[in-house]
Amino acid sequence: MKFDTIIMGGGLSGLTCGIALARTGKRVAIVAGGQNTLHFFGGSFELLGNVDGADVTNPLEAISSLDQQHPYSKMGHEQVAQLAEQAKSLLGDAGIKTSGDSARNHYRITPLGVTKPAWLTLDGLATTDRPDSLPWKKVALINLESFIDYPIDFVVEGLRALNTTVEMPTVTLECIKRARRSATEMRATNLAKVFTNTRNVAQLAEAINAVAGDVDAVLMPAVVGIDNEDASDILKAQVEKPMYFLPTLPPSVSGVRINAALRHYFQMLGGRFLLGDTVDKATLEGDRVTRVNTAKLQDTPLEADQYVLATGSFMSKGLVSNFERVYEPLLDLDTNAPKEHAQWSQFGLMGDQPFMSYGVMTDEHFRPLKDGKPLSNVYAIGQVLGGHNPLTLGDGTGVSLLTALAVAQNILDQK
Template sequence: MMNYDIAVIGGGIAGYCAAIRSQQAGRKTVLISQGQSALHFSSGSIDVLGRLPTGEPVVDPFAAISQLESAQLENDELASAVLQEAALPEEADSRQQTIRQTVQHPYVKVGRTGVKQSLLWFKEMLAAEVALSHQPDHANHWRITPFGTLKATWLSQPHVYQHRTNAPFREIVIIALAGYRDFQPQILKDNLARIADFSGLPIRIATIHLPSVEHDQRHPCERRSLDIAHLLQQAPIWSAFCEQLTEMTQSDDLVILPAVVGHGDGMAILDRLQQETQRHFHEVPTMPPSLMGMRLEAALHRIFIQAGGVHLKGDQVLGGHFEGHRLTEVYTRNLTDIPVRAEHYIMATGSYFSQGLQASRQAIKEPVFGLDVAQITPRTQWGGHDFVAQHQPHPFMTFGVSTNDQLHPSYCGETITNLYCCGAMLAGYDPVFEGSGGGVAIATAYHAVEQCITDNVCPATCQEALS
């Protein structure tokens, strides 16, 4: 039997944040993760809120969260009035059911102050590993994507250009690597040239040819970002790379570089590259694996382990046992019949991509415990007419586990008081449409742990500290 104060299920950004915050608070914490997380596919930046659910662009994400809170308050007042006007009991029951299906945005449950506090904590927690930064006025900035579009984001890594209105560069140079297929510089160039802020700047592509490597059996077109990062660890190849970069660009250019530099020590290697070339870089993620996302995951893992946490990596929670309103233990694939027990459990298993939610022809379900899921019927209403929605998200993207304000889910209609859900598995928002995935993951994970700390839910550890 394994006993902990808090058990965290899921090793993505939400799971790591919950586990680190819990361990920092002095709770004996275990993190159970299945394998590679969605961070291997991420940009490495933290989006908080790029646009409202209505499609309205957001400049100040925290002011926009206040708008969400105000809108929810108006909906609650309207719902209360509707119920009071219901003449018949069966009519009231019907309207209560309709209102119950209106799910709050996760940011509303956390609140503007809580969201901001969690993001500043995240930035400070990672500062020694990856020095993320934001704009001085706490507004969004624009990040140039690998496709040459602009995406609103809030926290970016050190070698990411944070665009606002003016681009103070002589020229934009997009670096291509001969034979490398996981980055499309021509698409980036063509799309970037269509953006008004960059229309007056020359944009060109410069191709670097890495020297052939003795005993390298792989064709250049088969190399992934990790392969190139390993090649650049060799002194002759590194020197050739730096020399070509310096020859092809000037110090007042913006050099757009695919993320192929550094693995494990990416920040130190990028700093060294900037020192040796004296160039201004904008690093963009490539096709998976994304070194920028892996950089964050590696840093979060180190921080959690150094804080004294226990990580059951490569394991999977298969189910658990409920007694009344509490989850008493969980069972994993590797531990078989040995239960993991905790005072509280925090679940961050993700959405469809990581199988935290599963879709069938009939319904969306949460596969580990069978928690209640907020969704609409019939299935014909799950999607919108246009594949790429411009003004509203596809309804199925907002489906997820329904929770109360403390992020407690329900099982067969009964609230589970020592289980919390956070991150992409939550109902009530579309992380892709809104550009809010990273922010919701961090804010809800932090909020869940704060509920544990505030409620003083870890008596075993506290008693040990006093004795």
């Protein structure tokens, strides 16, 4: 099978790149293993949240202080600003409505009730303009009975630290009790399926109205509607007070929805989405990849002019390590990881872990290096790229979106 571009990896960066190319009429195939890190999505995209441990106010400005190895540094200030706008509109075209400004961070509220800088937050989720306060004096945070995957006491504690009075009324519903019966079914996505049914949503709205009391806003975990925003729109219309959602622990309902929306948009544009398959071999001739083979299409190689590596970091198996080394498993590309495994990590899990910044090395066009030289028709995007720690910088989803768009642009500029 022959394509213009084959993208290896169907997460946020792979889908974004695929859409940007397919929109121009390119024949694009995405080979997607299945689950990706959107399942850990916190409801907001981040461009750049922290530099040197301090919250960033203006991400576009703060980019100049980043290391030369950082993917944004390879684009430069102007391209980052332009691609940030492009990313926002692409998401909107896919049906993902967000609010936010690349020149001014707002704050998202985490599943532990902590505020963290954010660039674009999905409409419907609670946000605040300040790190230390909420826009409401008094809120009701709805406690769905025995939803033990949501650490609601922690969230209440966190919101109270933001100078807000928080009530925590409990809602008990027959439809949740049924989900409860299986001891492992009380996950956010399971509940979202229960609250896709409009009758259940109406019950939920009625129960919320009965307990909400005199508050400025009603908050509840984002577990309403698995496929799209229809169910949450219905709920918001039926709840008497202004209502906002808070992100949960994984699996993330909004992440699942974003994943589905991007995929549908890509397929609507004519893209081929090979789900549940992985590229397990890439044939290299000189500095060019000539074809790839997937696990399922053993005897049918896929061919393209350009190949995009969007395979993610260690947790997505885009990077692999063993006792001896860190490597990129498909093409054995150059990485920035040192040889000695004792250097890969340090004590103190939530510190600045060296391995978080490992990934493939590229030239300024995001063409990965092999033995010090760039491959001519391969690009690397998203978390497989080295040179930045998404946890300390708060830039993971931003790097995925912007490198995807930058590479799409590079590919289009070639012809």
